[in-house]
Amino acid sequence: MSNISEAEKTDNELIEREFQALLTDYLNSNHRKKVDIIERAFRFAKEAHRGIRRRSGEPYILHPIAVARIVCREIGLGSTSICSALLHDVVEDTEYTVEDIENLFGRKIAMIVAGLTKISGGIFGDQASAQAENFRKLLLTMSEDIRVILIKMADRLHNMRTLGSMTPSKQYKIAGETLYIYAPLAHRLGLFAIKTELEDLSFKYEHPEAYKQITQKIADTEAKRQAIYEDFSAPILKKLHEMGLSFEMKARVKSVYSIWNKMQTKNIPFEEVYDLYAVRIIFDCPKEEDEKKECWNIYSVITDIYKVHPERIRDWVSRPKANGYQALHVTVMGPDGNWIEVQIRSRRMDEIAERGFAAHWKYKVGNSDEESELDIWLKTIKEILENPEPNALDFLDTIKLNLFASEIFVFTPKGELKTLPKDATALDFAFTLHSDMGYHCIAAKVNHRLVPISQKLQSGDQVEILTSKSQSPKPEWINFITTAKAKTRLMAALRKDRKQVIVKGEEIYNRFLKENNFEDNIRNIDKLLNHYKIDKKEELFYRLGADEISLNDSTKKLFKEKGQNVFMKYLRIPFVGNSNNKPSAQQLQEVTNNEPTNKIDRKATYILKDDGSTKNYTIATCCNPIPGDDVLGYVNENENVIVHKRSCPVAMRLKSSFGSRLVSTQWDDNIIDSFPATIEITGIDQVGVLNQITRIISNDLAVNIRNLNIETNDGLFKGTISVLVHNIKDVERMCDNIKKIKEVKSATRIMS
Numbered sequence: 001m002s003n004i005s006e007a008e009k010t011d012n013e014l015i016e017r018e019f020q021a022l023l024t025d026y027l028n029s030n031h032r033k034k035v036d037i038i039e040r041a042f043r044f045a046k047e048a049h050r051g052i053r054r055r056s057g058e059p060y061i062l063h064p065i066a067v068a069r070i071v072c073r074e075i076g077l078g079s080t081s082i083c084s085a086l087l088h089d090v091v092e093d094t095e096y097t098v099e100d101i102e103n104l105f106g107r108k109i110a111m112i113v114a115g116l117t118k119i120s121g122g123i124f125g126d127q128a129s130a131q132a133e134n135f136r137k138l139l140l141t142m143s144e145d146i147r148v149i150l151i152k153m154a155d156r157l158h159n160m161r162t163l164g165s166m167t168p169s170k171q172y173k174i175a176g177e178t179l180y181i182y183a184p185l186a187h188r189l190g191l192f193a194i195k196t197e198l199e200d201l202s203f204k205y206e207h208p209e210a211y212k213q214i215t216q217k218i219a220d221t222e223a224k225r226q227a228i229y230e231d232f233s234a235p236i237l238k239k240l241h242e243m244g245l246s247f248e249m250k251a252r253v254k255s256v257y258s259i260w261n262k263m264q265t266k267n268i269p270f271e272e273v274y275d276l277y278a279v280r281i282i283f284d285c286p287k288e289e290d291e292k293k294e295c296w297n298i299y300s301v302i303t304d305i306y307k308v309h310p311e312r313i314r315d316w317v318s319r320p321k322a323n324g325y326q327a328l329h330v331t332v333m334g335p336d337g338n339w340i341e342v343q344i345r346s347r348r349m350d351e352i353a354e355r356g357f358a359a360h361w362k363y364k365v366g367n368s369d370e371e372s373e374l375d376i377w378l379k380t381i382k383e384i385l386e387n388p389e390p391n392a393l394d395f396l397d398t399i400k401l402n403l404f405a406s407e408i409f410v411f412t413p414k415g416e417l418k419t420l421p422k423d424a425t426a427l428d429f430a431f432t433l434h435s436d437m438g439y440h441c442i443a444a445k446v447n448h449r450l451v452p453i454s455q456k457l458q459s460g461d462q463v464e465i466l467t468s469k470s471q472s473p474k475p476e477w478i479n480f481i482t483t484a485k486a487k488t489r490l491m492a493a494l495r496k497d498r499k500q501v502i503v504k505g506e507e508i509y510n511r512f513l514k515e516n517n518f519e520d521n522i523r524n525i526d527k528l529l530n531h532y533k534i535d536k537k538e539e540l541f542y543r544l545g546a547d548e549i550s551l552n553d554s555t556k557k558l559f560k561e562k563g564q565n566v567f568m569k570y571l572r573i574p575f576v577g578n579s580n581n582k583p584s585a586q587q588l589q590e591v592t593n594n595e596p597t598n599k600i601d602r603k604a605t606y607i608l609k610d611d612g613s614t615k616n617y618t619i620a621t622c623c624n625p626i627p628g629d630d631v632l633g634y635v636n637e638n639e640n641v642i643v644h645k646r647s648c649p650v651a652m653r654l655k656s657s658f659g660s661r662l663v664s665t666q667w668d669d670n671i672i673d674s675f676p677a678t679i680e681i682t683g684i685d686q687v688g689v690l691n692q693i694t695r696i697i698s699n700d701l702a703v704n705i706r707n708l709n710i711e712t713n714d715g716l717f718k719g720t721i722s723v724l725v726h727n728i729k730d731v732e733r734m735c736d737n738i739k740k741i742k743e744v745k746s747a748t749r750i751m752s
Contacts, residue, residue, distance in 0.1 A: 011059050015046065018065045022082070025069055031078035041083040041105060048094045056165035063158060064089060070154035074194065076355045081147050084112040088151060091117045115148035116155075149185065156182050157194055160201040167603050168664030172632050172646065175202040176655020190324045193354050199257035206646045207260070207630050214256050217270050225251065225277060232334045233279065239301045240281075245294075247283035252343075254278075264647070267680060267748045278341040282350045291346040292317050295328040298344045306332035309339055317349075321407060324352050408459040420457065424482050427453040430465045431486035438489055440467040454480040473497075502538055505545030512551040518559050527558050600635050602663050608633075608643060609668045617641045617665075619675065623648035623751060626675040628728025633663040641665070648751075667727075674724035676706065677731050678751075683744040685717040693744070696737050697723060703730065720750070 019042050023035065045064055052060040068085035071077050083105060090096050091113055098117070102110035160178060163171055179202045186195035204211045229251045240247060254262075254276055262273050281298055285291045295317050302308075312331035320326045327345040334340040345353065407419050410429060418432055426446065430453070431438035441453050445464040457463060473493040481487055513520050525537055532549055534540050543549045600606060608617045608631075617633070623645040625631045633641040634654050643665060644651035655662065683689065690710060697703050703723050710719030725731055731749050738747040 015059060015061055015065070018062055018069075022065055022069050022072065025073040026079070026082060029072060029076065029078070034079040037105065038079055038082050038086070041086040041109075044104065045086045045090055048090045048096055052093070054162070054165070056162060060089075060093075063162075066158045066161075067151065067154045070157055071151055074157075074355065075150055075154060075191065077147065077150060080108055080112070081151060083109050084116070084147065085151050085154060087113050088116045088155065112145055112147055112151065115145060116151060146189075149189070150191075153182065153186055153189070153191060153194060157198060160198060163201065163205055168605060169602055169632070169662045170659075171205045172662055172664070173655055173659030175205040176652060177659070178202045179206075180652060180656040190321075190352065191355070192325075196255045196257075200255050203257040203260060209630065210260055211256060214259055214270060218253060218256070218259075218276075221276075225253070228334065228336050228338075229277070229279070231336070232340060235305050236281075236302055239305070240298065243297070243301070245283055245298075247281055249279065249281050251277045252280050267746070267750060269748075274338045275341060278343055280343045280345070280350075283344075283346055285346045285348075288346075288348065291349070294346065295344045299328055299330055302330060302332060302342055306334065308332050312339070312341070319409060327353065408457060410457050410459070411462040413462065413464045415462075421482050424457055425453065425480050426451060426455045426457065426463060426465065427477060428481050428483045428486045429457060429463050430467075431481070431489055432483065433465065435489045437465050437467055438486060439473050439493060440469060440471045442466055442468045442471050453477075498542060501545035502541045503545070505541030505543065508544045508551065509541060512555070516556060516559075524559055528555070531555075531558055600639050600641065600663060602635070602660070605664045605666050606633050606641055607666055607668050608641075608671065610671045610673045615671075615673065617643050620644045620648070620650065622650045624676050626677055626725060626728055626731070627667040627671050631665050631667075633665040634658070635661045635663055671726070674704070674726060677723055677725050677749055679721050679723065679731065679735060679738070679747055680718070680750045681710075681721065681738060681744060681747045682716070682718045683741070683746070685712045685715055686743050689717070689741065689743045692741050693721070693738055696741070697721065697734060703734065 022042075023038065026035070026038065027033065042065070046061045049060040049064075054060055054063060064086045067088065068082045071081050071085045075081075087101060087105070087109065091098055091101065098110050098114045101113050156178060159174065163174060166174065178198050183195050183198045183202070186192075186198060200211075233249055233251075237249060240249075254273070259270065259273055259276065262268070263270060266272075283294055283298065285294050309331040312329070314327075314329035316326050317328050326349040327343050329341060329343050331339050331341045408422055408424060410418055410420060410424075412418065412433070418429070420428060420432065426444035427438065427441055429444070430441040443453060443466045444451055444455060445466065446455060446457065446461050448462075473490055475494055477490055478487070478494075481490060510520070512518075513524075518524060525540070528540055529535070529537070532540065532543070534543070540549075544551070608627075609615060610617075618640060619625060620634075620642050625643055625645045625648075630646045631643050632646050632651060632655075633643055634651075635641055641663065644654070681693065694705065694708070697705055703725060705721060705723055707722035708719070709721075710717055723734070725734075735747040735749065738744055
């Protein structure tokens with residue numbers, strides 16, 4: 001008689017069903033059929049994870065199966081990667097070792113599993129230095145075998161798809177680091193479908209209300225869009241059928257995240273996002289060498305029917321992007337008077353675009369000898385890793401420079417082609433050729449014309465670098481370099497010089513203390529930092545050493561003053577601010593008390609309260625959130641909660657670096673404090689408009705105006721108004737009422 005319980009039986013049936021679905025995906029792919037090793041990996045992993053469940057309550061083994069399905073079906077990898085995905089948590093979570101995996105499944109799979117174990121637990125730890133170290137490990141492993149990062153990407157995608165079972169503070173941390181690192185990495189590796197889904201899922205958890213609204217509006221405008229698409233496509237379809245072309249044509253709506261992003265960056269409502277969708281034409285072409293000609297034939301048909309936007313043609317067929325993307329993009333004026341982008345690509349190009357360049361790279365057809373663009377990119381990363389930034393966040397930002405970049409192509413004097421990020425300068429190009437050229441670069445010749453080293457380069461430029469032995473790296477160069485390699489090399493050179501200046505500055509400071517019998521303590525350093533509005537001790541010593549500041553009689557007075565330190569200490573709390581930028585009595589009390597207050601429960605939702613005399617939070621001045629905004633809390637060393645907008649750039653960095661300090665927050669309904677908000681207004685400049693605007697704000701809405709700044713130009717005006725409000729509804733009502741004035745064209749809240 002069987003001892004298996006009913007629940008276990010149900011679990012086993014579910015696990016078996018999911019595994020069979022994985023096998024079906026694999027058998028439908030064009031890889032060699034190595035079902036036996038996949039079966040063995042599955043049985044081994046199932047046994048290793050027996051009895052363990054995920055936070056959602058389901059058997060743990062379902063996670064590795066789901067990751068393996070993404071690896072197979074959505075990235076297009078073969079049996080080695082599928083086995084590695086099935087085994088990816090075994091070494092981390094069970095008694096088995098990498099040696100055990102190697103003995104059972106061979107060296108290649110063991111290497112990949114070891115790489116995945118090295119970078120497990122998310123890229124970021126609680127400490128910033130550990131975060132950079134983990135990220136370095138990830139990239140070094142990736143340059144050994146690209147499959148490590150592809151499986152890690154699949155692992156992250158499945159975690160994002162099942163993020164609902166996590167606590168809100170964990171959701172913000174994971175969503176934040178996904179947007180900060182994984183989505184750009186997916187883009188750079190050509191995994192466009194995965195990149196879009198990661199962005200949308202991150203957005204869904206960070207801004208649930210905005211996500212819901214945009215999703216609803218996309219659904220509401222579906223019928224109207226379909227009608228416009230049918231009008232637009234009818235004459236094109238007719239012509240392409242007459243050509244005897246085998247193709248499909250479809251409209252692709254922008255992702256929810258990219259619509260929201262456009263609304264934020266351009267300060268426009270949903271209704272004004274005109275390029276809401278693109279039209280895609282995918283044609284079948286038996287011979288790869290005929291694809292380019294066919295793309296331009298289709299282009300010719302479209303531009304015979306519709307007027308083309310001269311600056312919006314993108315030819316990635318002749319010169320693919322570094323991540324393998326190929327297509328011909330053209331923007332034309334549709335029958336409804338709006339611009340519509342048409343993307344033309346062959347079936348092969350479409351597959352690379354959707355499933356990633358990596359799927360078509362070395363592992364599909366054996367090792368090819370050619371050095372692919374991806375290899376070059378991985379080499380660049382290896383170079384950066386040899387000399388990484390000591391500060392973790394700077395290091396991540398350096399890497400991000402390379403992840404986000406779109407490419408330009410420039411030539412050396414001998415006609416060699418080099419790929420650089422968009423907006424790269426002559427100095428970037430010098431560092432690309434050789435570090436020494438970068439250090440000694442004095443100018444450049446672009447297309448035989450002399451230009452400064454800060455000159456931005458354009459695709460097709462021919463560039464010659466001019467150097468001088470007497471030239472040395474300058475700190476201001478950092479303002480006009482964009483490539484990670486140039487930034488890393490320059491910072492390393494400047495750090496050497498800077499160290500010597502800092503040592504000199506410290507000697508000046510110590511001599512000053514000795515001569516005047518002052519104590520060497522943190523209080524005196526704090527006074528100087530606050531006096532000169534400097535953040536770090538090293539920066540203070542640097543400025544002293546470089547003779548930018550000096551210690552004199554006024555410094556002596558500063559050191560002799562008593563009782564100021566509490567206020568200074570308050571001013572130096574990171575990211576702190578409140579509505580009137582003055583510390584409240586409660587905040588002063590908090591900073592004088594070195595003992596942390598009661599520890600805040602990071603797992604529970606923290607309610608933000610204010611009864612008029614005391615409040616249990618501090619508003620971050622970098623983004624000035626107000627009640628009704630999507631916010632999160634950052635718990636500082638004193639267990640004070642600092643409130644940021646979830647979309648604030650500082651919060652983005654906090655999410656990816658200090659996830660353990662984040663707490664989910666919710667506004668109390670009875671907050672009585674006023675909060676600063678800034679509204680941007682544009683319109684037609686006519687007599688009396690300003691009076692109408694201020695009357696609506698002050699009289700009709702009884703809101704205090706703090707600041708008003710209006711500029712007029714050629715009959716139009718643009719301005720910002722800073723006001724004090726109680727919540728986001730006040731702002732919305734204000735914008736709606738201002739927009740009722742006939743001359744006003746827009747009124748939107750902006751980051752103050």
